[in-house]
Amino acid sequence: MSEFAYQLLLTLDATLRLATPLILCAMAGIFSERSGIIDISLEGKMLMGAFVAAAVAFTSGSPWLGVLAAMLASVVLAVVHGFACITHRGNQVVSGLAINILASGLTVTIGIALFRQGGQTPPLGSTDRFRPIEWWLVDALDAVPIFGPIYRELISGHNMLVYIALFLVPLSAFLLYRTRFGLRLRAVGEVPKAVDSAGISVSFLRYRAVIIAGLLCGIAGAYLSIGQGAGFVKEMSAGKGYIALAAVIFGKWRPVPALLACLLFGFLEAVSARLQGVDLPLIGEAPTQLMLALPYVMVVLVLAGFIGKASPPAAIGQPYSK
Amino acid sequence: MTPASDLPRWADVVLLPILNLVAALAVCGLIIFFLGENPFTALWVMIKGAFFYSGSLGYTLYYTTNFIFTGLAVAIAFHAMMFNIGGEGQAYIGGLGAGLIALWLAPALPMVLVIPMAILAAALFGAAWGLIPGILQAYRGSHIVITTIMFNFIAGSIMVWLLVGPLIEQGQQSPQTPKFEANALMPKMHEIGGGVFSFLGSSPLNLSFVLALLCLVGFWFLIWRTKLGYEIRTVGQNPEAARYAGINVPKIIVIAMALSGALAGLLAINELLGVQHRVVLNFTSGYGFTGIAVALMGRNHPVGIFLASFLFGAIYQGGAELDFEFQTITRDMALLMQGMIILFSGALAYMFNPWVSKLLKRWMNRGEVTRV
Numbered sequence: 001m002s003e004f005a006y007q008l009l010l011t012l013d014a015t016l017r018l019a020t021p022l023i024l025c026a027m028a029g030i031f032s033e034r035s036g037i038i039d040i041s042l043e044g045k046m047l048m049g050a051f052v053a054a055a056v057a058f059t060s061g062s063p064w065l066g067v068l069a070a071m072l073a074s075v076v077l078a079v080v081h082g083f084a085c086i087t088h089r090g091n092q093v094v095s096g097l098a099i100n101i102l103a104s105g106l107t108v109t110i111g112i113a114l115f116r117q118g119g120q121t122p123p124l125g126s127t128d129r130f131r132p133i134e135w136w137l138v139d140a141l142d143a144v145p146i147f148g149p150i151y152r153e154l155i156s157g158h159n160m161l162v163y164i165a166l167f168l169v170p171l172s173a174f175l176l177y178r179t180r181f182g183l184r185l186r187a188v189g190e191v192p193k194a195v196d197s198a199g200i201s202v203s204f205l206r207y208r209a210v211i212i213a214g215l216l217c218g219i220a221g222a223y224l225s226i227g228q229g230a231g232f233v234k235e236m237s238a239g240k241g242y243i244a245l246a247a248v249i250f251g252k253w254r255p256v257p258a259l260l261a262c263l264l265f266g267f268l269e270a271v272s273a274r275l276q277g278v279d280l281p282l283i284g285e286a287p288t289q290l291m292l293a294l295p296y297v298m299v300v301l302v303l304a305g306f307i308g309k310a311s312p313p314a315a316i317g318q319p320y321s322k
Numbered sequence: 323m324t325p326a327s328d329l330p331r332w333a334d335v336v337l338l339p340i341l342n343l344v345a346a347l348a349v350c351g352l353i354i355f356f357l358g359e360n361p362f363t364a365l366w367v368m369i370k371g372a373f374f375y376s377g378s379l380g381y382t383l384y385y386t387t388n389f390i391f392t393g394l395a396v397a398i399a400f401h402a403m404m405f406n407i408g409g410e411g412q413a414y415i416g417g418l419g420a421g422l423i424a425l426w427l428a429p430a431l432p433m434v435l436v437i438p439m440a441i442l443a444a445a446l447f448g449a450a451w452g453l454i455p456g457i458l459q460a461y462r463g464s465h466i467v468i469t470t471i472m473f474n475f476i477a478g479s480i481m482v483w484l485l486v487g488p489l490i491e492q493g494q495q496s497p498q499t500p501k502f503e504a505n506a507l508m509p510k511m512h513e514i515g516g517g518v519f520s521f522l523g524s525s526p527l528n529l530s531f532v533l534a535l536l537c538l539v540g541f542w543f544l545i546w547r548t549k550l551g552y553e554i555r556t557v558g559q560n561p562e563a564a565r566y567a568g569i570n571v572p573k574i575i576v577i578a579m580a581l582s583g584a585l586a587g588l589l590a591i592n593e594l595l596g597v598q599h600r601v602v603l604n605f606t607s608g609y610g611f612t613g614i615a616v617a618l619m620g621r622n623h624p625v626g627i628f629l630a631s632f633l634f635g636a637i638y639q640g641g642a643e644l645d646f647e648f649q650t651i652t653r654d655m656a657l658l659m660q661g662m663i664i665l666f667s668g669a670l671a672y673m674f675n676p677w678v679s680k681l682l683k684r685w686m687n688r689g690e691v692t693r694v
Contacts, residue, residue, distance in 0.1 A: 040471065084669035093405055093467050095669030097614060098661050105658030106353075113357040113650040242471055249468060289486070293479030296472040303464035312465070 006149070011270045013153045016162060017228060019266030021046065021220040021237075023165045025244030026251065026258040027172045028216035034176065034253055035209030036189040036315040037085055040096035042217055043241025044103030045074040049221020051107035054121040054232035055114065057128045057225075066128075066226050067161070071218030077103065078214025079207075086206045089319030100241075108234055121225070121232040129226040130159035161223040168216070173255040185209055189313035192320045202320045217241075246299040249310050265295040329679050335626075339619055339667060341674045343633075346662035353658065357650050364644060364651060371643025372636035378643075380512065380525025386628075386635030387527070387592045390534040392613025393631055394541050395586035397622040399452075401545055402578035403558035408455060408470025409586040409610025411477035412448040416587020417594050418481065419447030421489075421499055421601035424594070428506035436506045441533070441591055448587020449580040451477060456579025460572035466579075474610075485603055499601040508596040530592035537585060538624040544581075554578050586610060608657075615664040618671070634660070 025042045032039035049070035057066030077099050084095040108119035115121055135156035142148045176182040188195045188205045196202050224240075225232045243265055251258030268291055275286035301307050329338070351361035372382050392409045399406035406412075423440040431439075455473055458464040485497040492500075508528040511519045519527075545551035556564040557574045565571050593605045612634055619633070620626030641656025666673070 038467070040467070080665070084665065088670050088673050090669035090671065092669075093407065094614065094618065094664060097407070097611060098665035098669055100661075101608075101611065101657060101664060102661030105654055105656075105661050108654040109353070109357070109651065109658055112652055112654070116649075119654070239475060242475065245468070246472065287483055287487075289479050289483035293476045296475045296479075300458070300464070300469055300472050300476075303469055304458045304462040305464075 007274070009149060009153050011267070011274055013157075014270035014273065015263060015267040016154065016158065017266075018269045019262045020162045020165045020228070021223050021240050022244045022247055022262035022265060023169060023259055024216050024220035024223065025241055026247045026262050027168055027255060028213035028220070029245055029248040030172065030176070030251075030253055030255055030258060031185070031209045031216070032213040033248060033316055034189045034313055035185050035206045036192060036313055036318065036320070037082070037206055037210055038092040038096065038317045039081070039210070039213055040093060040242070040245060041077065041081055041099035041103075042213070042220075042244050043237050043239065044096075044100035045077045045214055045217035046221040046224065046241050047100075047103045047107055047235070047237040048077055049074040049218035050225040050236055051111060051121070051221070051232045053218075053222035054124065054225035055111075058121050058124055058231070061125075061128055063128060063130050063222075063226050067219060067222040070222040071215045074218030074221060075211055075214035078210045078217070082207045082210040085319065086203050086210070089321060092317055092319075104235065107232070111232065111234075119234040124226060124230045129230055130161055130223075132157045132159055133163075159223075159227045161219060161227045164219065165223070169255050169259045176255065181208075186313075189315055192315050196320070196322065206320075220244075243295050246295050249299055249312075250295075250302055252308075252310055253313060268292070268294050329675065329682065333678060333682060335621055337678065338671070338674060339621075341678070342667040342671060343619075343663065345674075346659065346666040349662050349666075350655070350659050354651060354655070359648055359651055364648070364655070367643055367647045368637070368640030370640075372640035375643075377523030377525040378639060380522035380527040381642075382632070382635045382639040383522070383531055384525060384527040384592070384597070384635070385638040386631045387531045387534045388589050388609045389612055389616045389631035389634045390538060390627060391585055391589045391592070392609050393616030393620060393627040394537055394613075394624070395452075395582045395584075395610075396613045396617035397620065397627060398541065398545070398554070398585065399578055399582040400617055400622050401551075401558050402554045402575055403561070404456070404459065404575060404578060404582070405467050406452065406455075406470055406579065406582045406586075407467055407611075407614065408452065408473045408583075409589075409613045410606045410608070411470070411474035411610070412451040412583040412586035413589040413593075413606045413610050414474075414477045414481055415451040416444040416448030416583075417590035417601055417605060418484070419443035419445075419587065420590045420594055421502075424502040424506035425489075425499060428503035431505075433505040437508065437595065440506060440595060441588065444587040444590045445584035446587075448590075449584040452583020452586070453576060453580040456576040459579070460575040478604075481601075482603065485601065489601065491600075497603050501600050502595070506595060507599055508591065510596075526597045528592065528596035530588075530596050533588065533591065537588065538628055541585075541627075542624045550574075550577070586613070612660055615660060615668065618668045619663070 025046055029039050029042055052073040053066040053070035056069040057063050081095050081099055084090040085092045111119040111121060138152050138156050141151050176186060184195060184200055184205055188202055192202045224236055247258050247261035247265055250261035272288040272291040276288050278286050280286050302310050354361040354364050371378055373379055395409050396406055420440045420443055423443045427439060428436050451473060455466055455469040458469050459466040489499045490497060508530050511527045512522055512524055545555065553569045553574050556569060557571050561571050589609055594601055598605055616627055616630040616634060619630035637656050637659050641653045644655055645652050
């Protein structure tokens with residue numbers, strides 16, 4: 001196998017790892033926004049999840065307990081968002097912003113009070129976190145050209161949460177497009193009045209949507225602190241929630257295209273990490289910081305209608321009143 | 323942007339914000355209590371830290387200055403019904419403008435030329451960064467909230483790229499520009515006026531505060547006393563009616579966003595020319611977002627914005643004091659309080675509306691009931 005192909009394989013492997021939290025948050029964003037609730041609080045819910053997962057995994061020694069606690073904490077924030085946006089018909093952007101700032105403040109404040117380490121959790125031991133899973137027959141398949149290395153690097157060797165994230169994409173698509181709940185959820189984001197006159201509660205549907213978003217963001221957070229990383233670090237979500245939001249829009253609020261957008265954005269991040277300090281022909285040192293801005297630029301172009309046309313759910317951002 | 327309230331104006335403008343603030347602080351107090359500290363002691367430490375110690379009032383007013391700029395930025399966009407969440411990025415790019423002027427012109431030109439030009443550059447660069455999302459919203463229908471969020475990140479990437487690359491101080495490792503020359507620095511308040519302001523103590527408070535006060539007055543004049551202000555408010559209230567009245571709606575949206583960006587850009591004058599004395603990474607540190615809370619609490623009016631800015635200034639400065647007095651709670655508490663205040667006075671702004679209006683009605687009808 002040539003050196004270039006091997007480097008590419010490693011980059012794709014990194015892409016998958018970097019895209020995982022984006023995928024989970026993007027699915028979360030799709031559920032929330034498809035029901036008509038703008039969700040810029042993906043970031044905050046993920047950050048909260050990351051902190052709680054690390055804190056619980058550290059104290060209990062169980063990563064699974066960590067994930068469950070992260071999902072719960074993230075759902076609490078999601079319900080606050082729902083309470084403000086659905087029950088009190090508050091401004092959804094303001095509520096999301098409040099939750100992001102709250103999560104920044106809460107994680108550090110509680111972290112300092114609990115662990116006295118400047119807002120971090122203590123580093124987690126290897127049994128407290130999700131470790132890479134080696135698939136069957138990796139060594140046996142090594143001899144197979146092309147497929148062997150792909151199997152070893154790309155398919156095998158990730159932690160459980162990566163596979164869960166990938167599995168959740170078809171599940172989300174199924175839920176949205178093949179179930180009665182999904183049909184109603186999509187309807188409530190387009191014409192809530194119609195759903196209401198069919199005798200279905202708009203509020204209850206939207207609450208369920210934001211709670212699903214909370215669950216998914218919780219897993220994303222847990223992935224950051226006890227899957228990919230080994231402990232919580234202040235502000236570790238580092239804008240990933242917003243990139244996920246960008247992926248939702250880039251994917252036009254549909255699960256599979258959003259997955260592809262997440263993989264694309266993950267790939268950009270992986271490539272720019274690999275090119276850090278590398279001299280390229282013609283342009284000199286690779287401007288990796290500018291490459292990291294590409295997802296944002298691409299979303300602006302999409303929103304401006306220069307690449308396709310992104311049309312959001314019709315009733316998004318509008319509080320429903322009978 | 324917010325549901326119409328059926329309360330009398332004084333209750334809507336004074337009573338509700340105070341109730342929301344008290345609710346937000348009460349929740350923070352509960353959290354402090356659960357963390358094992360006395361919330362009232364913490365509040366007292368914050369008040370002392372914000373007002374009583376030598377120099378503390380100066381610090382509070384220095385933070386206030388930042389919030390006035392970003393609060394006005396959000397408010398002017400709100401008047402045109404635009405939600406500018408991109409104050410961070412606009413201030414960041416504004417800093418690039420101010421920094422370039424300070425670095426290039428300061429050795430050659432005198433202070434009276436450099437500083438006004440730096441102010442102009444900060445405003446122009448900030449305006450440009452608000453203008454593009456404005457144009458995309460007005461002419462292409464791109465949702466302003468999402469584009470301004472994205473522009474925050476794009477600004478961040480550009481600034482990192484510039485500060486680790488072309489603009490970095492030669493021979494240094496940290497991502498920042500060289501120090502500005504002395505004639506590009508905003509004079510500190512305690513150093514001017516022959517000691518008139520020495521009661522403020524030694525603090526980073528500088529002439530930018532005066533600039534902020536001028537902006538408050540200018541904002542009031544522009545919005546309520548000029549044709550442009552009238553058009554901005556009309557577009558915000560009812561774009562359809564504005565169009566029928568012959569107002570060029572997209573143009574007004576673009577202008578409002580440019581003005582918004584310009585105001586946000588001025589933050590850089592206080593932070594860079596006033597305090598940091600060079601362009602550094604992330605000097606905007608969330609002030610742009612806090613501006614949203616300031617505008618919401620201040621009901622988009624200069625007086626309200628000043629009061630809300632002062633409140634947030636006190637929370638920032640007082641919060642810093644927590645570090646010295648407590649083991650378990652730190653200045654991050656200020657961030658938590660800010661989040662709570664945005665939640666209660668922004669998203670849950672009208673939560674107390676029903677029962678306040680019920681109470682008020684009962685109170686006003688009291689006389690009649692007894693007469694019957």
